[in-house]
Amino acid sequence: MSNEATPTRIGKYRIDRVLGTGAMGVVYLAFDPHLERPVALKTVRRELLAGEDTSGDMLLRFRNEARAAGRLAHPNIVTVHDFGEDGGTAYIVMEYVAGHGLDTLLVPGHALPLSEAFHWLAQLLAALAYAHEAGVVHRDIKPANLLVTAAGLLKVADFGVARIGSSATSSGWMIGTPSYMSPEQFEGESVDARADLFSAGVVLYRMLTGRQPFVGSPATIRQKIIKDAPARPSEIVSALPPALDAMVAKALARRPDDRFGSAAEWLASLRSLAVSPAAADDDRTIVTPSVYWSASASLPAHATGVGPAPVPVPSAPPSWPPEMLARIERQLATQMGPLASLLVRRAATQTNDLPTLGAQLAAALPDTARLEFEQAFARLTAGLPDMSTMTSSSPGSRVATAAAKVSAVSPASAAGTSPDSAIDQASIDAVAVKLAVYLGPIAKMIASREARHAANFDEFVQRVEDCITDPAQRGRFRHDVDSSG
Template sequence: MQEYASDPLVDTLVDDRYRIQSKLARGGMSTVYLATDMRLERDVALKVLHPHLADDPQFLDRLGREAKAAARLSHPHVVGVLDQGEDGRVAYLVMEYIKGHTLRDVIDERGALSTRLALALIDPVVEGLGAAHSAGLIHRDIKPENVLIADDGRIKLGDFGLARAVSTSTSTGSLIGTVAYLCPELVVGNLADARSDIYSVGIMLYEMITGQQPFDGETPIRVAYQHVNSTVPAPSILVPGLASEVDELVQWCTSKDPDRRPVDGSALLHELRHIRTNLSDAELDLQPPAAVGSLPGLASAPGQGAGRQGPVTASTSQISRAPRPTNPPQAHTEMLGALAHPTEVLRSGRSNPTTVMSTAQQRPAYGQLSAPDGTPFGAAGEDGTEGPPADLSKRAQRKVDRDAEKARQRAAATPTRSLREGNPRRRGLLWILLLVIAALLAAGAGWFFGLGPGSPGTIPPLANRTVAEAQEILRTGGFQSTTKDVFDDDVSPGLVVGSDPAAGEVIRKFQPISLAVSKGPQLFPLPDLGAKPLEDAKTELNGAEMALGPIAETYDEAVPAGTVMAQDPASGTEVRRGTPVSLTVSKGPQPIPVPDVRGQEQSAAVKALEAAGLKPVVAAETVHDRKVPQGAVIAQDPATGNLTRGGAVTLTISKGPKLVEVPSFVGKQAKEAERELRKLGFDVKVENIAGGFFGTVRFQDPVDKAVPEGSVVTLGVV
């Protein structure tokens, strides 16, 4: 973990017990330090609350209750809360110190992970979360940064110290977490429960498999909006070939309706481990398109592939961010999870003696089931032949023997009457005949239930075969079959999706087997979103269970801003549920800057405005202006800013300077003449004659005629 810059608390002693060594991280509510517990001589993680929270008595009281609740939770995959207290203005939590890195570091370093690695890493997280939910705790901030991976391979879920116990939650029941993983019910202000954590786990699993989060946006509120109004797309859209079970797991966890998610972490853990056990090696080791490559050591060892009961393990070298040395040290390994739901043999009410069912299998899948010892039904037995497990064959044979014995007992107990009483020879022959008949009945029953139509048989795997091939295999094995058509996103049309009962089950051969034949993926026509406001288009996409794709914006003179102009794929196109639909949205007419044409001749100004796409309007009234020549633009409205195409600009045209009659000031004092001329709007030029000693106007030019305002009047002064 990264050590941050110096801090005032570093090298101080908190509460006379915890010596702070260095700063580890800083978050929105607290700063985390590496400290040493001087009393027990061990390293701990000390979470110090920010001052504005430490000064809130109600928050500290609630924090104390939550810390006690979290401290009662002891689980190998949950970071333990060791202590809580206050030292002056320092309010703190003491937690177990995990030396290593986080799941965020793994995702940043590796990008998209293989299915095997993603499920192996998230298994202990879900196990720890399930234990917390059972104890009444909700995390509220599940994210890769809170999944700690120790150097020795241990994986723990941290930051339960700020979680709120369900039994003591406030009326709001919410603690806002990281927006990328925030569940819809918290966004709209509803209560949070265990299913809220499940949603965050689903988002995190999506990111682990695809290398990116399902929703992004320029601001947190846009991301939160998508959590409420959009459907999380299937990971297989970005990772072609991904097992459909993984798609279903992610979309089950991230359903917008909490009632359609797993009820808590334990329920999710059962399904997660069931999927891990039943996926093939090829499905588990599928590499995403942008993946760096599978991590060393995570590939299945011989005898530990999918469908077997061997545990999945990961060493610290498999998830460390540091480069691997040439001779890496021997790393301890940790069991990340094994199958938590052993298969159970249950008695059936039908004629077949046993029916194999998985206690964890709740979906109507056509998956492979296993016997109690973990051997898949239909696998080769000890003698190399394919058939039901030996214990089932023995049970079936014992039932046949019991039925035969009962038949002999009933025959022996049937009263008979001699043809000739007192003839022992004939009575003996009669008994022999009855015994022969009983033996024949027993042999017939034995043949029927042992080798004939009533004998038990294991249903072979039939997925991805043609109907003719599947029916021929069943006929060869002595089974009868029917067909039914179903939609399936992964199996090509015309091929068998599975059977009911499922492959691997043991049934009597006279019982019918139903073959599910793929009709291909179920397709739905896209709604027409053109000419609709963007918000209405989003609502309609959600109603059709489609995903919102990229939104492009463009100017359009005819379409109002915020209106959908085009969509891709087009309306009416038949696509799968969850398909992203890209939208092109109008930004309205493009704004045009208004050019400044003041001072230009009228015709030139009109041409300039028309070239810019605007409409020039010449005002009927013209005005005089001493500085603007006649016929030029003296004013325009608007003079600046933006207009849309075709916007009007009003031009006012100058009549030039107005004519003013120049009176005669000859014989008058020069100063008075100059003052009066300037009042009339003329400029005055004084020429002194012989020094202008008397200050009297001797002559002026012009005089007694009309000239343009602002003209120069020359005065000769003596």
């Protein structure tokens, strides 16, 4: 779009630049002068309103999006602030999400680690549980409509074809994106919240296997969705546990009655599976786990199906004194609630070094709570009994040494960077720029994540390099980094 075609103002909103264009219209980065904040302003193309859409369906769909999303207020749903018309241009004003669609993070043929797939799915289910309880069925859940911020927060967007309340689609109409549509959507039947769960199942399958479960022309996809079951995820990725095959099969069941009864029910099932030792994987694959767990924690007990019963957690290795973990759990619970026990136990299975344990737990908290926890962790562990009498051959000797020294841990080291690390922010940013050539917008998030866990720059580069699946691309990336050094 040329500069001449970009308006300077729509309604009261100043237009700063184009964020994206699509079949319906243009999305602008705008500025609200009254509240002094950036917003995303989505418009309908004038020619659609003037000529191509004589029935008025396009404007109706646009208004429907504003009504559907406008009644929802949830951290995993894009907030709608306003709707209006200005000189023949209809527009929706939404919160500005500085991020990218989940589709840009899913590389064909590349399966996500379990923790990342669970991370995104849990947030999606939390959003759907809230929307469904409010009477809104999205009907077009797909990665392109799931926005991901640099901090790892997922937000559901584009409620343009959502169903509100008891309103139903006229018989014979198919609404949605073919490769993500439920059988009942293809048949033009009335749909309920379980249609969104089928679509979420397709998203999960894509994340777990790197493949779409249903491919081909719309007619072929329809035939497969209605009559054929896709290959089990474990047939494609052998390391996947059988419990995931069962979860995917339930989500993709042809009959709505055979699927999960609700997003909240599925979320509770996911939480139970996620804490199973078979589902645990390397710490490097975890991306902002605080959002993943808080998504389920934010739901009321009746919605998750889990009341005050304790969450099952993996056992910590014997090198960790139980009283030490209990203290840390109680402190973390002030920021995370009952999920603190799970996070502490999982972290304890991945390290026997006290500062590293604190760093992993701090990384699971939002910025607003991280510093407070780091300071409390240092005070708490500095007061632990002296364990220096433990012998060097004892499995807990490293814990004892760390406990004796933890009072000297600085906030920087508690955040995940070793005191002797040579990784500064400029180096992280430089590597992220080179990584973006191969991984796209997620590169910055990956670089920041790996820097927190690397002891030095060489290890940092190696960890980042391992995130590139193609061997030739890994070689080029390494050459780019080495030649710039």
